[in-house]
Amino acid sequence: MARPVTVSGLTKRFGDRTVLNGLELTIERGEFVALLGRSGSGKSTLLRVLAGLDDDIEGTAEVEGTVSVAFQQPRLLPWRRVWRNVVLGLRRDGASRANDRALAERALGEVRLADHADDWPLTLSGGEAQRVSLARALVREPDLLLLDEPFGALDALTRIAMHGLVEDLWRRHEPAVLLVTHDVDEALLLADRILVLGEGRIVSEHVLGLPRPRALTDHVEVRARVLEDLGVTESALA
Ligand SMILES: Nc1ncnc2c1ncn2[C@@H]1O[C@H](COP(=O)(O)OP(=O)(O)OP(=O)(O)O)[C@@H](O)[C@H]1O
Numbered sequence: 468m469a470r471p472v473t474v475s476g477l478t479k480r481f482g483d484r485t486v487l488n489g490l491e492l493t494i495e496r497g498e499f500v501a502l503l504g505r506s507g508s509g510k511s512t513l514l515r516v517l518a519g520l521d522d523d524i525e526g527t528a529e530v531e532g533t534v535s536v537a538f539q540q541p542r543l544l545p546w547r548r549v550w551r552n553v554v555l556g557l558r559r560d561g562a563s564r565a566n567d568r569a570l571a572e573r574a575l576g577e578v579r580l581a582d583h584a585d586d587w588p589l590t591l592s593g594g595e596a597q598r599v600s601l602a603r604a605l606v607r608e609p610d611l612l613l614l615d616e617p618f619g620a621l622d623a624l625t626r627i628a629m630h631g632l633v634e635d636l637w638r639r640h641e642p643a644v645l646l647v648t649h650d651v652d653e654a655l656l657l658a659d660r661i662l663v664l665g666e667g668r669i670v671s672e673h674v675l676g677l678p679r680p681r682a683l684t685d686h687v688e689v690r691a692r693v694l695e696d697l698g699v700t701e702s703a704l705a
Pocket residue numbers: 481486504505506507508509510511512513
């Protein structure tokens with residue numbers, strides 16, 4: 468099976484503004500990649516292109532296999548029960564539809580929400596709703612999982628719990644992951660490789676070799692280098 472992402476010479480303009488400028492990127496099967504970059508650097512734009520939501524581009528962006536996306540907001544349909552939201556995006560024929568409830572229950576079990584299958588989305592907490600969104604992304608068994616700041620709207624404790632959950636789900640399902648985040652520590656905990664986007668291209672790449680689960684202290688030097696690439700100095704944070 469081909470590599471899930473091969474991007475070459477990708478340029479994306481909005482009017483006369485060039486947001487992505489000759490970007491090169493490959494992601495291997497099962498690889499967990501984090502994408503960092505300053506606000507407005509084009510991270511979401513790149514994700515939208517990879518998700519097939521924007522094809523008005525120059526260059527090539529080849530994506531192989533099934534793609535799922537989870538956004539910062541869980542985007543659940545409030546008038547559908549939780550389990551129906553999970554199977555919403557599945558390609559369906561008569562035979563598989565009969566199986567939907569079982570598929571949804573299994574996916575909800577994986578994100579530890581087995582008891583919430585019949586709830587309405589608006590009764591869920593923010594972290595629970597985001598877990599439903601993850602279940603919905605994974606039920607399609609994607610080859611590529613695109614995560615656009617999926618934990619950005621959650622409180623710090625819930626976010627820590629979600630890191631463990633995502634790592635667990637990634638190991639079990641083995642999709643390639645592209646995680647857009649503002650959180651350097653999140654990237655250091657989860658990713659095989661950290662990319663920094665700037666001036667429309669990948670300006671730096673950091674490969675993280677250490678085993679998992681990781682501690683934040685594992686990558687002190689890489690952390691400093693990534694922050695430097697983002698234009699942040701430790702003294703400015705102190
Ligand atoms: N539909 C659009 N029309 C015009 N400009 C756009 C559009 N979408 C994005 N842009 C511009 O492209 C640039 C990159 O936006 P994008 O959302 O990709 O950045 P980002 O790195 O994800 O930012 P953030 O970290 O703040 O979410 C921004 O300047 C934005 O204003």
